[in-house]
Amino acid sequence: MTLTERIRQAALDAGADLVGFAPIRRFDNAPPELHPRTIYPPTRTVIAVAVRQPRGALAAVEEGTYWQAYNCDSYWYLNEVVGPQVLRAVVLALEADGATGVPVHNPFHPHSGRKIRDDQPAGPDGFVSLRVIGVAAGLGELGHSKVLLTLQLGPRQRVFAVFTDAELEPTPLFEGEICDGCMACVRECEACAIGESRDVTFTIEGRQYGHAPFDDRACSHVHRGDDPRFGPFWNGTEADGEDPSYHKFVDHRFRHRGICVGRGCLRACLDHLEKAGRIEATFNTPLIRRERWKLSEPPAAADGRQNA
Ligand code: SF4
Ligand code: SF4
Numbered sequence: 001m002t003l004t005e006r007i008r009q010a011a012l013d014a015g016a017d018l019v020g021f022a023p024i025r026r027f028d029n030a031p032p033e034l035h036p037r038t039i040y041p042p043t044r045t046v047i048a049v050a051v052r053q054p055r056g057a058l059a060a061v062e063e064g065t066y067w068q069a070y071n072c073d074s075y076w077y078l079n080e081v082v083g084p085q086v087l088r089a090v091v092l093a094l095e096a097d098g099a100t101g102v103p104v105h106n107p108f109h110p111h112s113g114r115k116i117r118d119d120q121p122a123g124p125d126g127f128v129s130l131r132v133i134g135v136a137a138g139l140g141e142l143g144h145s146k147v148l149l150t151l152q153l154g155p156r157q158r159v160f161a162v163f164t165d166a167e168l169e170p171t172p173l174f175e176g177e178i179c180d181g182c183m184a185c186v187r188e189c190e191a192c193a194i195g196e197s198r199d200v201t202f203t204i205e206g207r208q209y210g211h212a213p214f215d216d217r218a219c220s221h222v223h224r225g226d227d228p229r230f231g232p233f234w235n236g237t238e239a240d241g242e243d244p245s246y247h248k249f250v251d252h253r254f255r256h257r258g259i260c261v262g263r264g265c266l267r268a269c270l271d272h273l274e275k276a277g278r279i280e281a282t283f284n285t286p287l288i289r290r291e292r293w294k295l296s297e298p299p300a301a302a303d304g305r306q307n308a
Helices: 001-016 055-063 068-095 132-134 184-188 215-224 243-253 263-275 302-304
Strands: 018-023 045-052 101-104 156-166 200-204 208-212
Touching: 001 018, 001 045, 001 068, 018 132, 045 068, 045 302, 055 068, 055 263, 068 101, 068 156, 068 243, 132 156, 132 200, 184 263
Parallel strands: none
Antiparallel strands: 018 045, 045 156, 101 156, 200 208
16 A cells, blocks of 8 residues: 555544645645645645534434534534544555655644744644645635535535645545535625636646635624624524624634525535535435525514624
8 A cells, every 4th residue: 555545544544535646746836835745844745634524413404403513513523633633544554664744634723923034924723725725735726615526425514634744645526516506605695705707816736716706794793693683593682782692602612613504505505405416426316405594573672683
């Protein structure tokens, strides 16, 4: 077995679903502050590992019945258990061969400190785009929505990375086309966070990739459940300025609150790709199987908070 094969197997054995290898030259066009060498200057290969989000966690939110599976399995468990476990397995396999691997976790707190040396493009902890790393390592493409889409899982994975000084065998860039521009992500994102035109572009080894402009602030309001039309946990009993008790529970227990659960960018996209046969996995029950829910009249207290 080559080192590349051993690393791939170590990642899969530890719980990864997809593994890819990007030679550092694929980041030649990256802005200096987003370059993997910002974090580990000797990097020769960027290893991307993707771990799936359970489809059932998305299905339960689509039904409007259960959010905890998403906040636990798709955030806390992937980011704090499976991701670190896979990263550690990869790093140990590299170390057994005399190579160094820096595990790159999800999420980031971008460039929060002062530069240590003048030749650094930015301060620690550096920021890199794990989605772009997934593309550079051949896992898939970015959809119109800016979400990484893969043939195996569509939009439902999280990406982690290892930056290593080992030369590993490159994974070919993904040659297919998954996103067909159906615009379901745009139509079904009630925050209007995803732009209409797919004109934010970048190039890797001559191939151009693109996605729509993305409004993080608009997304954040709905994503975190602050819009009562898509946040069923507002029940009108909250004191002025107070969050619903469920939001507090999720913040405390899972440390990341996802209430929108990608109504457009994740669930509508996955449903479209599955129904159109543009990804490989098939399932007994469609993800979206009836008219989608949307609460009409927000409770008074929530309405007041929203307009505060
Ligand atoms: S919903 Fe349609 S347009 Fe949007 S990313 Fe998915 S496939 Fe592309
Ligand atoms: S998480 Fe929700 S609000 Fe944010 S972009 Fe996706 S669909 Fe829109």
